Amino acid sequence: MLSIIPTPIGNLKDITIRAKEMLAACDAIICEDTRVTGQLLKLLELPKKEFISFHGYTDEGKADYIVQRLQKGEHLCLVSDAGTPGISDPGYIVVSRVRAAGLQIEALPGPSAFLVALSASGLPINQFLYLGFLPLKKGRQTLLQSFQSEERTIVFYESPHRIQKTLAELATVLSEQPERVVVIARELTKMHEQIIYTSISSLEKESKEMTVKGEFTVVLGPHP
Numbered sequence: 184m185l186s187i188i189p190t191p192i193g194n195l196k197d198i199t200i201r202a203k204e205m206l207a208a209c210d211a212i213i214c215e216d217t218r219v220t221g222q223l224l225k226l227l228e229l230p231k232k233e234f235i236s237f238h239g240y241t242d243e244g245k246a247d248y249i250v251q252r253l254q255k256g257e258h259l260c261l262v263s264d265a266g267t268p269g270i271s272d273p274g275y276i277v278v279s280r281v282r283a284a285g286l287q288i289e290a291l292p293g294p295s296a297f298l299v300a301l302s303a304s305g306l307p308i309n310q311f312l313y314l315g316f317l318p319l320k321k322g323r324q325t326l327l328q329s330f331q332s333e334e335r336t337i338v339f340y341e342s343p344h345r346i347q348k349t350l351a352e353l354a355t356v357l358s359e360q361p362e363r364v365v366v367i368a369r370e371l372t373k374m375h376e377q378i379i380y381t382s383i384s385s386l387e388k389e390s391k392e393m394t395v396k397g398e399f400t401v402v403l404g405p406h407p
């Protein structure tokens with residue numbers, strides 16, 4: 184069986200009891216970075232495990248190997264560096280191959296940065312649009328322009344290197360909607376967590392004043 188195990192996005196206490204039990208009991212753990220997952224097991228005081236590293240789309244052969252091991256009856260856990268596997272990180276290929284092979288999959292609920300940001304945002308979230316990381320070039324401008332008429336709350340991930348540039352682009356493309364809400368969630372669940380609630384009209388000022396370190400998730404309110 185393949186168990187998909189979300190792991191904390193910052194606060195170690197966000198691991199679930201079930202996730203810990205699975206990680207302790209499985210035969211091996213499929214992970215992105217063996218050092219990150221090794222450190223997680225150590226902090227959770229879990230026994231050492233065999234790691235099968237899996238980085239993404241280039242690991243086609245590895246996906247076959249994982250399927251073969253599951254076919255032998257092994258219990259493998261899939262984790263990513265943080266959060267829910269497959270949400271803007273490797274994992275999808277493994278799950279799709281295992282699913283295609285007709286093998287048993289169990290997915291545990293757990294942390295994901297975009298869900299924490301949405302729930303803290305105070306914006307309407309009965310419906311929302313999750314975009315992962317915005318495209319760097321192709322389609323970027325068209326996508327940003329589509330935000331002008333989007334009636335759902337939008338949530339996306341951004342790196343510290345690009346956050347200010349992206350916020351400046353948002354301010355430009357939405358300059359005719361100055362009251363539209365933007366929530367910048369930084370370092371969620373960590374010691375230096377910061378949630379900036381602002382609007383398009385103040386976005387550039389806020390962006391220049393904020394600390395540009397750590398991990399960012401941006402939530403944009405719907406078209407008024």
Ligand code: SAM
Nearest residue numbers: 192266267270295296340341370371398399400
């Ligand atoms: N699988 C993860 C999940 O379920 O949230 C997301 C993985 S993606 C490679 C990593 C991105 O998620 C970061 O670059 C950042 O944009 C966002 N992120 C992760 N942890 C975060 C945190 N603690 N606070 C804010 N954003 C975070």
